[in-house]
Amino acid sequence: MATAKLALEDGTIYTGNSFGAEGEVDGEVVFNTSMTGYQEILTDPSYRGQIVTMTYPEIGNYGVNSIDIEHEKPSLSGFIVREVSRVHSNYRSEGDISSYLKQHNILAIAGIDTRSLVRRIRSEGAMRGVISTTDLSDESLIAKAKAAPGLVGRDLVREVMSKQNVSWDQKLDEWTETQIGSAIGSGSGTHVVCMDFGMKWNIPRHFASRGNAVTVVPGDASADDILRLEADGVFLSNGPGDPEPLDYAHKTIAQLIGKTPVFGICLGHQLLSLACGAKTFKLKFGHRGANQPVIDLTTGKVEITTQNHGFAVEESSLPDELEITHRNLNDDTIAGVRHRSESAFGVQHHPEAAAGPHDSSYLFERFQEAMKAASVS
Numbered sequence: 001m002a003t004a005k006l007a008l009e010d011g012t013i014y015t016g017n018s019f020g021a022e023g024e025v026d027g028e029v030v031f032n033t034s035m036t037g038y039q040e041i042l043t044d045p046s047y048r049g050q051i052v053t054m055t056y057p058e059i060g061n062y063g064v065n066s067i068d069i070e071h072e073k074p075s076l077s078g079f080i081v082r083e084v085s086r087v088h089s090n091y092r093s094e095g096d097i098s099s100y101l102k103q104h105n106i107l108a109i110a111g112i113d114t115r116s117l118v119r120r121i122r123s124e125g126a127m128r129g130v131i132s133t134t135d136l137s138d139e140s141l142i143a144k145a146k147a148a149p150g151l152v153g154r155d156l157v158r159e160v161m162s163k164q165n166v167s168w169d170q171k172l173d174e175w176t177e178t179q180i181g182s183a184i185g186s187g188s189g190t191h192v193v194c195m196d197f198g199m200k201w202n203i204p205r206h207f208a209s210r211g212n213a214v215t216v217v218p219g220d221a222s223a224d225d226i227l228r229l230e231a232d233g234v235f236l237s238n239g240p241g242d243p244e245p246l247d248y249a250h251k252t253i254a255q256l257i258g259k260t261p262v263f264g265i266c267l268g269h270q271l272l273s274l275a276c277g278a279k280t281f282k283l284k285f286g287h288r289g290a291n292q293p294v295i296d297l298t299t300g301k302v303e304i305t306t307q308n309h310g311f312a313v314e315e316s317s318l319p320d321e322l323e324i325t326h327r328n329l330n331d332d333t334i335a336g337v338r339h340r341s342e343s344a345f346g347v348q349h350h351p352e353a354a355a356g357p358h359d360s361s362y363l364f365e366r367f368q369e370a371m372k373a374a375s376v377s
């Protein structure tokens, strides 16, 4: 394997082996603590602009397949692991992770001390970095890391969202359907429009398995275009980067609230909050993993959740019309809000759980109930 280097903006260099594409890439270096689900992480469009480090020490053991993808291809900047499994073995496996990353031109580095890297990110915060197989000069790589654009103030959504309306009919895989049990088919006949800001595919799969008719529209669709579809509710998807510069989405969502039930996940929750006048801020190193505890304050129940976000809604900026419904129990940040007088709510975590526990899938039922309530009122 060729040598690859990772340089951070604080001047740290890690030397390892390349196991993906050759070349050079910059991005914000973050970490994910999930023990499984690397293919879902690789294909989650919310990682656009980021170099993702896995804390789990061996990655690739169950290979890759065409079922566990959350988008047609990976859109993250780079991937860092302690060790790539030399064998991949699973009845669903269709190939190995290294060939998959090469095929999609994603740089990846193995063989570095990921514990040291993660401790550095935890103490200093997420940092800009560069991975290279072509330039191995420490000085030059550190200068490139310092010059990298970072995430703040950039619109990365337009790089990953769909460009036209599509109707969606793919359902959850059979095993996941068994996990949501009686909810299968419960939304029959109800039409959901999903505003796509870089949506993970397991979200529309959840809607389709519940029997909803699903139309996916680009994240920059206007409120008029969306309302013309006469849906029973509008879903706001996850997506990459800083939610603050996406003013076209804030404006559209502000126009939708009160006219149709609205439900947002992750970036969608942040955009819903911004549309109501709240502010967002960048977390020190974000929440990325599959065991983040969240409390639903409306029921007192704790759910173990999948998360992937670097920004959050600023509590002191919350307007009166928004009420906090969920909190992250690790750091007490806002994990969910709802509108006090209109049918609109959002959560910071990922109830579609790809990959992760299914504790939060009740939120899809809450949205079904909100759409049914609106249709009879």
Ligand SMILES: NC(=O)CC[C@H](N)C(=O)O
Pocket: 046, 237, 238, 239, 240, 241, 242, 243, 265, 266, 267, 268, 308, 309, 310, 311, 312
């Ligand atoms: N998964 C997401 O939707 C991420 C939201 C946003 N880009 C963040 O990092 O906070």
